[in-house]
Amino acid sequence: MFTAIKKHITLWCTLTAVLITTSTSLHAQVNNIGAFLRAGAEDATILTKAYLKPFPTGFGTGLNAGWNESATAKNTLGFSLQIRPSVALVPGSAQKFDISELDLNKIVVADGEDPVTPTIAGNDKQGPLLEIYENRNNQNRKLGEFNMPAGSGVSAIPAPIVQASIGLLKGTSLAVRFFPQTEIGDYGSFGVLGGAVKHNLNQWLPGGDFWPVDVSVMAGFNRIDIDGDLTLDPEGIRNPNDPSLVENPNPDFDDQQLTTTTNAFVFNALVGKSLPFISVYGGVGYQKASFDLEISGDYPVNTDVAGQTFYNVLTDPVSFGIDSESNVHMLGGFSLNLGLFAFYGEVTLADYFTANAGVGISFR
Template identity: 35%
Template sequence: MNKTIYAIISFGFLLIAGASPLRAQLDNAGTIIKASATEQGRQDANTLLKAYFKPIGKGFGTDLNTGWFNTAKTHSLLGFDLTVSASVARVPGSDRSFNVQKLNLKELEYIEEESTSPVTPTAFGPGESNTTMGAYYSYTNPQTGEQQRERVDFEMPAGTDVPYVPAPMVQASVGFIKGTDVTVRYVPPLDLPNDIKLDLWGVGLKHDITEWLPGGKLIPVNISLQAGYTKLNSSIAFNVDPEQGADVENNYDPSTWNGQKAALRTNAFTVNALVGKTLPFISLYGGIGYETSSLVIDTPGSYPVTVPNEDFPDQSSQPKKIKKVDNPIDISYDKNSSFRGLVGTRIKLAFFNVTASYTLSKYPVGQVGVGFSFR
């Protein structure tokens, strides 16, 4: 059974991580990293990428706060269930694009042309982008001693045109005394193809408060409180290659760019009040809750950026050169908090369960799962 569950989770994470818009768009987002040659340019690149990956910060945290329970009722003493599920958060229209002119950039600049637009997709937005940005570099002309300023343009990446943020999960719950369940989430460190790595753990509590209410034994439904915390660490390899061309000077060995990756660290916490009814073959529940999450994305490794070659400032071809920057991106999404409403059901066939739920929040989440339970 352990090997089977491990295989299911490994395959689930492989499918979702391999098809994830984040994985698909990281290479394209590398064009923004190439604008981080200066300290101010690096800050602007972080601002652009924070806006571009905004749905990850909200959607992924919402996914991790889902699926903690499939009934309002708690287990009997030492009763337990094991569930494998997948959650998908829908990105609202307001977070599928953003306006670069509203980001208060200091060094990078929107290049306005007849065919361009300052409104550009996020990673989960439309599959086309026509936003051009310019990165400006100042240097001293070695021949004249005068200060010069050059611009290197780059295109903002498109989205995937898939406005959904997915996340799989495996967890087990065990009943203890006084109507209390302890739930544990755990995925051991996995090394998946395409240099995808991840590990996850979480812990939750659910307590049936029906017996503490006046006349609780006569209440025909179960009323419970639940809280859960999840922590996810993952990394995804991607490639930002140096610009090629006869006018580009590159003095770095190709191995310099090995080890490029995006590292993600997510923390999610939720608390919920539930009411529901459990019948022999089906359970129904609903509730309200509060959730919060945070996400950090950084980019360990060395990355090539293109800058003007100040050794040849007077050539009309404006020669360029490659400069190396280390760990250019460090983005934090903090306190993505919201209230939510939720409904769900569990269909029980002997020891086999099929579960489904829907969470109504800024990022609505649908969740389905299968598992086994012994109450």
């Protein structure tokens, strides 16, 4: 038995590594936004928010799935260890956006280019050529140009989930998700922290112990931090009239960082039935996610001086948050218990359809 458990845990570790790599690979697409800073902090913020708009909803919906094994809490000191990846499907309307509809100050879409460009969840096809001017309404001074980055080519946003659950007293159980902040290849670092509490309601309802179904409520929270490096090298020489020249005479372009934090919260009311080998459940709930992004470090931004291109330096130029669009949802799922091992499945019906499935060790 212990050999089988050891092999099972080894499989979990392998699958977890694959899932994290997949998730961070998607997130690594964010590194392409360094080019946005060529137009300055304000336009870079507008473009970045539009490009990343599907991420908090898709990633947050995925993180909010998979907390449940049944509609009842685990028995006292019951335990399970699970790997339950989720995939949220991004609708077509969120896979692209129109740059011409953004309130940009220095950027225009080049003549002959299609202004519709992929979001991070869109096609793996390079976006239109954008031109940067000192003032988009006065296009006599062109400062540079760049192409919008391609989408990831993945319209399904994955969320890797590994969790442990334990039964407490009074029909209450606790689930925990944790992965320490870890460097993942060239993608940057990745860390997870989360927890959920479930409580049975039958014990508090009139005749509830004799009801043919189990009724419970649960609340969960996730936090995922993903960091990565950016690369935006200077072109030409520094502007001698750069406003930041005195306070930052020696900028460090090797320490450019992108830091993101995703927080996801979910509340579900569940009803279901547990039989000896299978449990089924359904419910309704409310979920919310927020995505915070910060670009820190020194960045060169082209500027025109007497017909020549120099660069100014921006420090810590971008910081913003995006809230998810998904709120009320319905869900349904099951767990199949075969001795020590269990199999899980769950779907969530919301703005972004989400499927969650996995395997685990479970008892009581």
